[in-house]
Amino acid sequence: MSNFLVTGGAGFIGGNFLNLMVKKYPADRFVCLDALTYAGHTETLAPVWREKNFSFVRGDICDREGVFRLFEKEAFDYVVHFAAESHVDRSIADPSVFLRTNVMGTQVLLDACRKYGIRRFHHISTDEVYGDLPLKGGRAFTEESPLKPSSPYSASKASADLLVLAYFRTYGLPVTLSRCSNNYGAYQHPEKLIPLSISRLLRGEKVPIYGTGENVRDWLYVEDHCLAVDSIVRGGRDGEIYNIGGRCEKTNIEVVRTLIRALGKDDSSLQFVADRPGHDRRYAIDPKKIERQLGFSPQTDFSDGIRKTLEWYEKNGDWLSALCKTGEEREC
Numbered sequence: 001m002s003n004f005l006v007t008g009g010a011g012f013i014g015g016n017f018l019n020l021m022v023k024k025y026p027a028d029r030f031v032c033l034d035a036l037t038y039a040g041h042t043e044t045l046a047p048v049w050r051e052k053n054f055s056f057v058r059g060d061i062c063d064r065e066g067v068f069r070l071f072e073k074e075a076f077d078y079v080v081h082f083a084a085e086s087h088v089d090r091s092i093a094d095p096s097v098f099l100r101t102n103v104m105g106t107q108v109l110l111d112a113c114r115k116y117g118i119r120r121f122h123h124i125s126t127d128e129v130y131g132d133l134p135l136k137g138g139r140a141f142t143e144e145s146p147l148k149p150s151s152p153y154s155a156s157k158a159s160a161d162l163l164v165l166a167y168f169r170t171y172g173l174p175v176t177l178s179r180c181s182n183n184y185g186a187y188q189h190p191e192k193l194i195p196l197s198i199s200r201l202l203r204g205e206k207v208p209i210y211g212t213g214e215n216v217r218d219w220l221y222v223e224d225h226c227l228a229v230d231s232i233v234r235g236g237r238d239g240e241i242y243n244i245g246g247r248c249e250k251t252n253i254e255v256v257r258t259l260i261r262a263l264g265k266d267d268s269s270l271q272f273v274a275d276r277p278g279h280d281r282r283y284a285i286d287p288k289k290i291e292r293q294l295g296f297s298p299q300t301d302f303s304d305g306i307r308k309t310l311e312w313y314e315k316n317g318d319w320l321s322a323l324c325k326t327g328e329e330r331e332c
């Protein structure tokens, strides 16, 4: 039996991770630590809320005393660290909270791991730390690509990555780190492209598209990402970085047109808006290392993933409209 701390588990990816892992590993215990910011919702954890091997603690990862108390009480074996401020536009409007949570919060967790001991600290990062690539050309980021973040968000994630690797080198803390591409699936906040488009289309409104919509992203179904993280946590090598990609590059406009078509609408649902400052052109991940070393490859292709995602949002209109009502929906 192992005891897991999962930070940020009331958010999109952490919530999907817990909903899968709590049921997959009934002999392990999972404690979710989440501050419930605008991005965290306990409803996301409804599928596991009553499970015996799950518990929830509301708390801030930057609260050193609170985090240390929790480590002392729980004697965690593993930490899987999802908690972060995660939206690029918010980081452009106000970078401060991104530095506090993403950098200082990560440091608090690393210090707690050093003090109380741990079998593994797994840090969730992003392909955005590598910066962007030209729109044309087949290059992709490997784990050795230089860090060239463009936004305050990606700069804060890159800083945290360096700190995690420094704790491995300096203190021998057993860490692993993964950098994934754009996730999509159930429970994603409607400030991000796919749920924003779905919620607008379901309400008969137009979908805002930055610039000409030619920016390219690699898309990864969230449950595939969670399985990849699970394989690293249990089988990865200390001190190593793993890229996780979907082998699924698409322009933003292609993604939105897929949703428009699936909902029986046409291009009159598109609304082009001024581009985001410093907007990254193309992200592309080379996922060969995790494929070769851990035998991981995504199971869900884009058309299947989009179908499941649409079905989920159509069935869970209450979850979506509760967020839209609180004014949390923003342009992506």
Ligand SMILES: NC(=O)c1ccc[n+]([C@@H]2O[C@H](COP(=O)([O-])OP(=O)(O)OC[C@H]3O[C@@H](n4cnc5c(N)ncnc54)[C@H](O)[C@@H]3O)[C@@H](O)[C@H]2O)c1
Residues within 6 Å of the ligand: 007, 008, 009, 010, 011, 012, 013, 014, 033, 034, 035, 036, 037, 038, 039, 040, 041, 059, 060, 061, 062, 081, 082, 083, 084, 085, 086, 087, 101, 105, 124, 125, 126, 127, 157, 180, 181, 182, 183, 184, 189
């Ligand atoms: N969503 C993506 O496509 C994507 C892509 C690459 C990497 N990532 C990374 O994956 C991780 C999870 O992303 P997500 O999309 O689920 O994010 P999210 O914004 O949906 O969820 C973040 C969660 O962290 C919690 N949180 C924020 N600040 C906290 C604090 N100070 N203390 C405790 N909890 C706090 C929030 O309440 C929320 O539940 C992040 O580290 C993000 O950088 C996400």
